[in-house]
Amino acid sequence: MKIFDTKLAIIGAGISGVSCAITLLDNKFDDFYIFEANERIGGRCFTVPCEDGFLEMGAQFIHGQVGNPIYKIANENNLIPEIYQNIIAETDDPSKVNLVNDWNGVKIDEKLLNWAQFCLYKSYDLAREHSENEDKKNLGEFIYQNYIRLMREKLEPDFFNEPKNINLINSIYQWNFKWECMYNGCASMFDMSLIDFAKYQKLEGCQIIEFKNGYQSLFETLISVQRKKFDDRIKLNHELKNILICHKLKKYKIDKCEHCQFSDQENKIVLLFANDTVVLCDKVVCTMSLGYLKENFEKILKPNWFIPDEKKKAIKRMGFGTVNKIILIYDKPFWDENLEDIYPIWPTESTQKMFESLNHTNFDLPSRWSEDICTICPTLNQKNALIAWIAGNHYHESLTNDEIKRECTRVLRKFLARNDIPEPIDVLRSNWYSNKFFKGSYSFYAFDSDSDDIKQIAEPIHINKKNLVQFAGEATHENYYSTVHGAYLTGIREADRIIAELNNTSL
Incomplete structure (x- = not known):
């Protein structure tokens, strides 16, 4: 058993966890560790090398330029193409071709x-x-x-x-x-x-800015100035099992609790990890995805009656969905070099049938998963690859690569009316829903959400006016939820909250 004793533990090394850590280090606070369940940093930003380029398995774009801190960092550090160094509107490139075809390959x-x-x-x-x-x-x-x-x-x-x-x-x-x-x-x-x-507030400027070397270059840039201190504090492959808060209460004649097995200090939080690591800390910043919180938070925080009822309800009500990419890799492109997107316009039998299809929630139906592909497009950073974007439906996560190859080839041949299209030589795909540390991609206001749900999720859990458990991540930003820049800003927000407490000031 390895024991860490520290003032602060940050759970998760996605963009909000990293921005929180870097902000603290920039403010001369270094009494903390970051615990990440995966074997890499980045969270839902996940760049992988592929042949002579790279592919983004998670976040793909910077959304907007004016007031976007991610764009500012990327622009100042030459991480994006020159065309985006000035504010540009959403304009179509006249040289690019969008194919909007029906099931028979006929142009709409x-x-x-x-x-x-x-x-x-x-x-x-x-x-x-x-x-x-x-x-x-x-x-x-x-x-x-x-x-x-x-x-x-x-x-x-x-x-x-x-x-x-x-x-x-x-x-x-x-x-x-x-x-x-x-x-x-x-x-x-x-x-x-x-x-x-x-x-949701859309920022002015281009919404589809890509990094020259992937989102991973953003993380490298953020960490570079504090590299030594950051590397000393990051702990990968640490899967959280429990957050234990001492609840010895005289009025209930409770003089010992699960927390007390590990610490006799009532003001310390105890974190237990799957690899038998134990962490004693004064405060925790949770940056896990909303999907993870929905499935696990009431089980990992003990006793869970420390979680306010409104926070529990908000976590349950807020929407959290899945967006995946299926990346088809070929020997060489079979498509025109000016192709921008293939938009498959699937047939509908009737208005009623369409609504039944669009309102489906049973993702165990094999015949339906490919119908949720909304676009197939080339990628800037891998010339021999096409990306099929699919939202909501995660049935394909359970399929083999060969099954995916066959179905995607069938779809392409039908919508392009070309039987000579080859099967891809390889397939890469994201599996955000089946990954137990994410359980999906990003958040949205669901039909039965309350307008204050994000505010409730972001609210720290506190005892006697002391913040014990704080929250960051895209699902805790009221206006920029679902975005990398929203997540980044929430990490800074929670770091500022900690610094203000240390300085005995209020935010």
Whole structure:
């Protein structure tokens, strides 16, 4: 048994854990350790080498430039391409080609597609303006109702007399629905809260900035100035089992608790790890994913009646979904060098069938998993690879690589109407749902969430006005949840909270 005695323990070495640690070191506080369950730092930022390039298995982009601390660090340290060194708007590159095809490989009518996109964007604008005083509704239903209403205003009445036309505009909606599920990290937009949709704040500037050498270069840059001290404090392969808080209470005649087996100091927290490490500390910063908290937090913190009921409810109510990548690696590209995206517009039989499909929650159905692929696109950093993005459905995590190769090849051949497309020579895929340390990708406001749920999750657990257990991570930022920059800022927030306590000041 190895025992550490320290003032602070940070659980998790993702971006919020690292930003918390670096902020503390920059402020001359170094009496802490970081305990990471995995064998690497980075959390849901996970860059892997591949041939002469690299692939991002987790976070892919910097979202926005103005006011984004991740963009600022990346820009100042030459981590991103020169084109992004100035603030740029979302503009399409005219040389790039987007293939928006139906199941038979036929290109969707461009005029109809443009009308549909306009009506969808307008529907999202209406959703953001939705009054909090109105009845609670789900986002998916609201968007569809307004999309159809706006399409009827745009198109000739006779258009809607043909069932095939209705199925076509439903198919376009269905594709956009899946795209938004990927963007928001949910399984279905019917799971999302309409009232809270506008809480997310989109930062000005380009939303799809990629690193020249992957997100791992961001971590290397953050740590570089404090490398020696950081390396001395990071402990990998430490899976947390319990957080024990002393609860000897005279009024209940409890004079000894589980905590007391390891420490006779009531003001110390005891952390137990799967490798028999024991940590005695004054304070803990938990940076685990919301998916992990949902499944484990009430079991690992003992006694769990220290967790306020409102925090328990908030953790349960907030949404946490899965976005995965299936990376198909080929001997050489079979696609045009100007290809930007392949958008598969899956067929729908009827409005009712579409809603049944989009509202499905049974991810054990083999026939459905590939239908949740919303885009297939090249990647900047590996010329022989395509990335299939899939949201919500995690059935493929249980499949073999050969099964995935066959199904993805079938999909590509159908939507591109090309039987000569080869099977990939290799497949890499993320498995965020089945990874017990994450249980998904990122958070969203669910239909039954309360507006204050993120605030409740972020609130420290304290006794006698002393913060014992603090929380950081993307799911604890009220406006930038689901993003790397949101997670980064929450790590700094919790470090500032600790520094303020040390200085006997309040935040």
